[in-house]
Amino acid sequence: MAGLKMVRTDSVAASAGADLRAENITHMFDTDDGALLALKDVSFTVEAGTFVGLVGPSGCGKSSLLLMMAGLLLPTDGRIAVRGETVSGPLPEDIGVVFQESSLLPWKTARENVEFPLYLRGVDRQVREKAALKMLDLVGLGEFTERRPHELSGGMKQRVAIARGFCQDPEILLMDEPFAALDEQTRMTLGDELLHIWDQNKKTVVFVTHSLTEAVFLCDKVLVMSARPGQILKEIDITLPRPRTYEMMATETFGQLRAEIWELIRETQAK
Numbered sequence: 001m002a003g004l005k006m007v008r009t010d011s012v013a014a015s016a017g018a019d020l021r022a023e024n025i026t027h028m029f030d031t032d033d034g035a036l037l038a039l040k041d042v043s044f045t046v047e048a049g050t051f052v053g054l055v056g057p058s059g060c061g062k063s064s065l066l067l068m069m070a071g072l073l074l075p076t077d078g079r080i081a082v083r084g085e086t087v088s089g090p091l092p093e094d095i096g097v098v099f100q101e102s103s104l105l106p107w108k109t110a111r112e113n114v115e116f117p118l119y120l121r122g123v124d125r126q127v128r129e130k131a132a133l134k135m136l137d138l139v140g141l142g143e144f145t146e147r148r149p150h151e152l153s154g155g156m157k158q159r160v161a162i163a164r165g166f167c168q169d170p171e172i173l174l175m176d177e178p179f180a181a182l183d184e185q186t187r188m189t190l191g192d193e194l195l196h197i198w199d200q201n202k203k204t205v206v207f208v209t210h211s212l213t214e215a216v217f218l219c220d221k222v223l224v225m226s227a228r229p230g231q232i233l234k235e236i237d238i239t240l241p242r243p244r245t246y247e248m249m250a251t252e253t254f255g256q257l258r259a260e261i262w263e264l265i266r267e268t269q270a271k
């Protein structure tokens, strides 16, 4: 895998991330079986420019929380605030979202997919094309810019999705299990690449994952959630220095942090 080139998308306004807060979020979904309490009094702060992980058992409300942060789902109670302002609808210029590979538009090329959010914002064609090409180069896809998703591997599609997220240059990047469908080797490599890009851009990142190793490796802070109804059990500061290296995974600190998160999840799952 070729090393990453450190290039900024300087043609699109640079931003250093914004702070994000969840304040006493409670959420009920209406289902055929009646109301379902998905989240209960969830509060946390994501400082500007930090990388925060969200982990917890399946169904604890991680994706729902992410949708709320993206302004795509309104909480029954409580609020999400970006720079202190309540989020009441999508903020496409401030918030980028990276989901799984299915979110690429199959009829568009890698470049067109990366450009798409800028297109929606009415950014000039030449400017958005330049930004997309730079970002695709950054994620090692400089030779695949005109390929469509079906011509790319799973890992390459994820790179396109990440390039799209960063190309938009949002203040906040929300990622919902972006590497879930990939093999361990590819997800480790992509995680490493993501850190390199983040290091250059210092966005505020909220990253949902089921991989505790990934959470400890990537994050400044990990929010551990309880089984449904989702609550924050603990905020764990990841005290490992940056830049993170693979060697750190073998350290005692890494093992202890991972074990602490696992113990919390195991206990909440057993209840």
Ligand SMILES: Nc1ncnc2c1ncn2[C@@H]1O[C@H](COP(=O)(O)OP(=O)(O)OP(=O)(O)O)[C@@H](O)[C@H]1O
Binding pocket: 029, 030, 031, 036, 038, 056, 057, 058, 059, 060, 061, 062, 063, 064, 065, 228
């Ligand atoms: N649109 C919806 N309508 C009804 N119930 C929903 C809806 N979306 C989510 N839920 C329910 O809310 C709970 C939380 O779902 P959510 O998708 O947020 O969990 P999650 O933590 O992301 O899980 P996973 O780790 O499996 O992705 C689940 O019990 C789910 O069934």
Ligand SMILES: [Mg+2]
Binding pocket: 062, 063, 064, 176
């Ligand atoms: Mg989910």
